[in-house]
Amino acid sequence: MALKSSNKVDVNTYELAITVSSEDFCEACKKAYMKQRKNIQLPGFRKGKATMGMVEKMYGESMFFEDALDIVYPEAVSAAFKEAELNVVDTADVNVPVMSKTEGVEITMTVTTYPEVKLGEYKGLKVSKPSTEATDEDIENELSAMQKRNSRLIDVTDRAAEMGDTATIDFEGFTDGLAFDGGKGENYPLELGSGSFIPGFEEQVAGHKLDEEFDVNVTFPEEYAPELAGKDAVFKCKIHEIKTTELPELDDEFAKDVSEFDTLEEVKEDLKKKIAENKESKAKTEIENQLLDQVVEGMEAEIPECMFEQRNEEMMQEYSYQLQNSGLNLDTYLQYMGQDKETFKASLREGAEKQVKLSLALTAIIKAESIEPSEDEINEEAAKIGANYGMDAEQVKKSVSAARIAEDVARNKAVDLIVASAVIE
Numbered sequence: 251m252a253l254k255s256s257n258k259v260d261v262n263t264y265e266l267a268i269t270v271s272s273e274d275f276c277e278a279c280k281k282a283y284m285k286q287r288k289n290i291q292l293p294g295f296r297k298g299k300a301t302m303g304m305v306e307k308m309y310g311e312s313m314f315f316e317d318a319l320d321i322v323y324p325e326a327v328s329a330a331f332k333e334a335e336l337n338v339v340d341t342a343d344v345n346v347p348v349m350s351k352t353e354g355v356e357i358t359m360t361v362t363t364y365p366e367v368k369l370g371e372y373k374g375l376k377v378s379k380p381s382t383e384a385t386d387e388d389i390e391n392e393l394s395a396m397q398k399r400n401s402r403l404i405d406v407t408d409r410a411a412e413m414g415d416t417a418t419i420d421f422e423g424f425t426d427g428l429a430f431d432g433g434k435g436e437n438y439p440l441e442l443g444s445g446s447f448i449p450g451f452e453e454q455v456a457g458h459k460l461d462e463e464f465d466v467n468v469t470f471p472e473e474y475a476p477e478l479a480g481k482d483a484v485f486k487c488k489i490h491e492i493k494t495t496e497l498p499e500l501d502d503e504f505a506k507d508v509s510e511f512d513t514l515e516e517v518k519e520d521l522k523k524k525i526a527e528n529k530e531s532k533a534k535t536e537i538e539n540q541l542l543d544q545v546v547e548g549m550e551a552e553i554p555e556c557m558f559e560q561r562n563e564e565m566m567q568e569y570s571y572q573l574q575n576s577g578l579n580l581d582t583y584l585q586y587m588g589q590d591k592e593t594f595k596a597s598l599r600e601g602a603e604k605q606v607k608l609s610l611a612l613t614a615i616i617k618a619e620s621i622e623p624s625e626d627e628i629n630e631e632a633a634k635i636g637a638n639y640g641m642d643a644e645q646v647k648k649s650v651s652a653a654r655i656a657e658d659v660a661r662n663k664a665v666d667l668i669v670a671s672a673v674i675e
Contacts, residue, residue: 252268252269252271252329252330252333253266253267253268253269253329253330253333253334254267254268254269254356255267256330256334256336259360261365261552262362262363262364262365262552262554263360263361263362263363263554264334264336264360264361264363265358265359265360265361266330266334266357266358266359266360266361267356267357267358268326268327268330268356268357268358268359269326269354269355269356269357270322270326270354270355270356270357271354272350272351272352272353272354273354274322274354275318275322275349275350275351275354275355276351278318278319278321278322279302279314279315279318279351280302281318281321282314282317282318282321283302283305283314285317286314286317287300287302290305292304292305292308302314311350311351312349315349319346319349319355322355323357326355326357327341327357327359331361336361336363337363337364338361338362338363338364339362339363339364339554339556339557339560340361340362340554340556340557340560341359341360341361341362342359342360342361342362343358343359343360344357344358344359345357345358345359346358362554362556363554364557364610365551365552365553365554365610366551366552367549367550367551367610367611367613367614368549368550368551369545369548369549369611369614369615369618370545370547370548370549370550371544371548372545372548372611372615372667372668373667373668373671373672374671374672374673375541375544375545375668375671375672375673376672376673376675377537377540377541377544377672377673377674377675378540378674378675379533379537379674379675380529380532380533380536381529382526382529382530382533383526383529384521384522384523384525384526384529388521388525389518389521389522389525392521392525393500393517393518393521396508397497397498397500397504398495398497400498400504400507400508401495401496401497401498402495402496403416403493403494403495403496404493404494404496405491405492405493406492406493406494407460407492409459410456410457410458410459411442411455411456411457411458411459411489411492412442412456412494413442413443413452413453413456414441414442414443414494414495415441415442415456415492415493415494415495416439416440416441416442416492416493416494416495417439417440417442417455417489417491417492417493418437418438418439418440418489418490418491418492418493419435419437419438419440419455419487419488419489419490420435420436420437420438420487420488420490421433421434421435421438421466421485421486421487421488422434422435422485422486423483423484423485423486424483424484424485424486425478425481425482425483425484426481430477430478430483433483433485437490440452440455442455442456448468448470448471448474448483449468449471450466450467450468450469451466451468451485454466454467454468455487455489458487458489459489459492460489460490460491460492461488461489461490462488462489463486463487463488464487464488465484465485465486465487466484466485466487467482467483467484467485468482468483468485469481469482469483470483500514501514502514505517537669537672537674538665538669541668541669541672542608542611542665542668545608545611545615545668546604546607546608546611549607549610549611549614551607551610553606553607553610557606558599558602558603558606561602561603561605561606562595562598562599562602563595564602565598565601565602566580566591566594566595566598569598609661612661612664612665613661615664615667615668616660616661616663616664619664619667621660621663621664621667622660623656623659623660623663627659627663628652628655628656628659629643631655631658631659631662632644632646632647632650632655633646635650635655
């Protein structure tokens with residue numbers, strides 16, 4: 251097995267010719283025969299007893315060529331890439347113009363290689379840190395959210411429905427005087443102001459009282475279902491029930507009911523601490539993202555289209571697996587969202603491009619800085635991964651290659667280097 255020729259035909263693109271000797275190919279044919287022998291039956295022979303020569307005489311010398319090629323191909327191609335010193339990301343136009351026992355095998359292909367990356371500045375980058383102070387407004391917002399979570403609905407009988415109330419209604423929709431499919435509901439609890447109905451509908455329910463019958467006039471949005479888009483509609487409605495939200499008082503009793511603290515002031519102090527911690531964590535992530543964006547922007551590389559396409563496909567698969575874990579499949583999910591696969595894939599494209607560029611940049615930094623994770627660092631990372639899945643470090647290294655773990659550690663160290671050397675204002 252040898253590399254016959256390697257010619258650069260374009261940026262990151264090479265044409266290769268790879269040969270497999272007749273001896274190696276004949277040996278592969280024998281292995282293919284041995285693998286199939288037990289299933290081969292010729293007239294006059296018991297199943298599995300026909301010799302290789304008899305089988306080839308009956309069916310032709312090329313009987314085992316396809317399986318033999320499958321045997322020699324991976325090693326031949328891998329050896330050729332190594333000999334040509336090419337870091338291959340994709341192959342195309344694979345042909346086998348020669349394949350015989352006397353001449354061996356010749357394989358031709360076009361390969362795309364990883365691009366050369368010219369790094370810009372990645373040390374001493376400047377970035378602004380967002381404020382991590384917990385403001386009075388932040389604390390009030392959290393207290394308000396706690397109030398809402400501990401609120402209760404009470405019946406309203408002495409006034410008309412208002413925005414913010416929940417009105418239980420019957421409704422039936424008509425266009426051009428005719429009822430349309432899906433336009434009818436009974437005893438439907440509608441939170442006025444939630445925006446869950448057609449624009450303008452909820453505002454027209456407000457102002458009406460219990461048991462009142464009334465019309466709501468709306469126009470369907472242009473992006474609605476085709477049979478209704480842009481049409482005027484009248485909904486015949488009736489209110490059966492009105493409920494309003496009653497919020498608990500913000501006092502010490504509230505603090506005792508919803509927390510481990512005895513006073514509202516203690517709750518506020520605890521919220522202030524937690525908000526600041528949360529902002530600090532978000533600020534760290536934002537700083538990292540800003541710095542990595544600068545690294546990518548400063549990088550120069552002619553990146554093959556296939557790298558973006560591969561990552562795009564991988565992201566589709568990853569999303570599909572996540573949905574499966576939730577009991578959904580991708581096709582059903584897209585149907586709910588009113589999208590097709592191509593539209594959904596296109597929505598992931600920008601993220602795929604960003605991830606490919608960042609990966610290339612970090613790989614270049616790892617090389618430039620000679621970053622090599624220690625055995626202790628690899629074991630520590632494996633332990634972290636295992637903690638999330640109830641596995642120990644050794645189990646993780648059996649299911650995920652140590653090389654992959656080492657790669658992740660090296661990338662994290664590269665990010666740490668960028669952040670540590672940055673000027674944070």
